[in-house]
Amino acid sequence: MIRVVLPAHLRTLAGVGAELKLDVEGPVTQRSIIDALEAQYPPLRGAIREYGTGQRRAFVRFFACEEDWSHESPDAPLPEAVAKGAEPFLIIGAIAGG
Amino acid sequence: MVGTRKGAFVLTSDGKREKWDVSGPHFAGWEIYHVKGSPADPNRLYASQSSGWFGQQIQRSNDGGKSWEPVGNKFVYDGVPGTHQWYDGTPHPWEFKRVWHLEPSLTDPDTVYAGVEDGALFRSTDGGQSWQELSGLRGHGSGPRWQPGAGGLCLHTILLDPSNPDRIFIAISAAGAFRTDDGGKSWRPINQGLTSQYIPDPHAEVGHCVHRIAMHRSRPDVLFMQKHWDVMRSDNAGDSWHEVSGNLPTDFGFPIDVHAHEPETIYVVPIKSDSEHYPPEGKLRVFRSRTGGNEWEPLTKGLPQSNCYVNVLRDAMAVDSLDSCGVYFGTTGGQVYASADAGDNWAPIVRDLPAVLSVEVQTLQ
Numbered sequence: 001m002i003r004v005v006l007p008a009h010l011r012t013l014a015g016v017g018a019e020l021k022l023d024v025e026g027p028v029t030q031r032s033i034i035d036a037l038e039a040q041y042p043p044l045r046g047a048i049r050e051y052g053t054g055q056r057r058a059f060v061r062f063f064a065c066e067e068d069w070s071h072e073s074p075d076a077p078l079p080e081a082v083a084k085g086a087e088p089f090l091i092i093g094a095i096a097g098g
Numbered sequence: 099m100v101g102t103r104k105g106a107f108v109l110t111s112d113g114k115r116e117k118w119d120v121s122g123p124h125f126a127g128w129e130i131y132h133v134k135g136s137p138a139d140p141n142r143l144y145a146s147q148s149s150g151w152f153g154q155q156i157q158r159s160n161d162g163g164k165s166w167e168p169v170g171n172k173f174v175y176d177g178v179p180g181t182h183q184w185y186d187g188t189p190h191p192w193e194f195k196r197v198w199h200l201e202p203s204l205t206d207p208d209t210v211y212a213g214v215e216d217g218a219l220f221r222s223t224d225g226g227q228s229w230q231e232l233s234g235l236r237g238h239g240s241g242p243r244w245q246p247g248a249g250g251l252c253l254h255t256i257l258l259d260p261s262n263p264d265r266i267f268i269a270i271s272a273a274g275a276f277r278t279d280d281g282g283k284s285w286r287p288i289n290q291g292l293t294s295q296y297i298p299d300p301h302a303e304v305g306h307c308v309h310r311i312a313m314h315r316s317r318p319d320v321l322f323m324q325k326h327w328d329v330m331r332s333d334n335a336g337d338s339w340h341e342v343s344g345n346l347p348t349d350f351g352f353p354i355d356v357h358a359h360e361p362e363t364i365y366v367v368p369i370k371s372d373s374e375h376y377p378p379e380g381k382l383r384v385f386r387s388r389t390g391g392n393e394w395e396p397l398t399k400g401l402p403q404s405n406c407y408v409n410v411l412r413d414a415m416a417v418d419s420l421d422s423c424g425v426y427f428g429t430t431g432g433q434v435y436a437s438a439d440a441g442d443n444w445a446p447i448v449r450d451l452p453a454v455l456s457v458e459v460q461t462l463q
Contacts, residue, residue, distance in 0.1 A: 043168035
């Protein structure tokens with residue numbers, strides 16, 4: 001099981017708690033995690049990635065094992081600790097706004 | 099129902115409109131551009147919820163706002179979107195940003211229209227689950243020449259003609275007003291008579307910064323408009339307009355609305371200028387005309403008459419259908435003012451909400 005942590009506003013939107021668990025088929029990547037997340041929680045569609053382009057929204061960041069993966073390929077394999085559920089995949093609302 | 103920069107609030111009272119309960123924030127932390135109930139089913143509400151971080155959501159309630167569920171938020175332009183003009187006149191691709199206004203059908207609770215930025219009109223016929231663009235609006239020819247106003251290229255006004263289900267009026271800043279007579283398939287600009295000195299051709303077919311249009315349901319051919327500058331009136335469903343600013347201290351402003359029972363009684367909130375978005379002389383005054391324009395009287399009782407520098411945004415005024423007519427408006431300072439006597443006397447319902455984006459009223463039996 002993959003562990004995912006959402007920012008507070010998306011927890012409310014999806015109706016979930018601080019951390020959720022997902023089954024992800026195939027290689028564990030940013031894309032496969034978010035595909036599974038959107039399939040299980042449809043209100044999150046369009047809230048993390050843009051409709052149409054599928055690009056990460058500008059003020060959303062992805063972290064794993066204390067590293068920023070936001071600019072990595074969405075198909076790059078994530079660390080084994082995330083794939084095995086030892087560490088969570090973090091979806092973060094960027095600190096922005098001044 | 100009050101939409102603010104940081105959530106929605108529901109203000110409730112009985113027919114006397116003296117004591118109010120305030121609930122909220124609903125959708126705390128999100129921008130709520132608009133909340134509106136279905137005229138066909140008062141328990142059906144729609145809300146536009148958005149965030150610079152997480153984009154657009156549409157929320158729907160089937161129980162008068164006790165509970166909400168997110169419904170469809172996929173707003174995709176029809177076909178190849180093309181371009182409109184950017185502020186500097188260069189072509190800019192159409193990009194969906196947010197829903198400014200939701201207008202439920204007069205007859206079907208599952209049908210609702212959404213006015214969006216960048217300027218387009220969408221419709222859902224399944225209670226907000228899916229959305230289709232009425233692309234004849236952008237596609238009628240002038241779309242590539244539309245240019246955003248300071249607040250963005252927003253479609254902010256949707257008026258459904260109660261006497262003709264095929265007729266809809268919309269307005270876009272800063273493209274102007276448009277009308278369809280075939281249920282949204284084809285559209286044409288209805289801006290004849292508007293004069294805007296700030297555009298290259300002041301009498302152009304499109305390019306006018308229309309801030310708001312209002313009608314009385316008993317006379318859908320009579321339209322009232324608050325333009326960027328100028329208060330305007332049309333007696334022929336927008337085919338032509340004439341100015342009715344009359345003795346207003348300034349004819350810049352955002353909202354305009356019509357008394358529920360007197361089709362010639364209209365309300366505006368004059369704002370000093372487009373670069374000074376606050377009331378003239380620091381006095382918050384609603385102006386009422388009982389003659390359909392030109393002759394205006396200031397309404398000041400209960401409103402701050404010194405040191406007031408708030409704005410009242412275009413969707414932030416509404417009327418109820420009680421007798422006598424209640425009038426409501428919200429400010430960027432977070433106050434919501436109410437008058438239970440058609441504007442003669444005012445009192446704040448709340449004073450310290452986040453900046454108010456929209457005010458709508460439901461009159462329940």
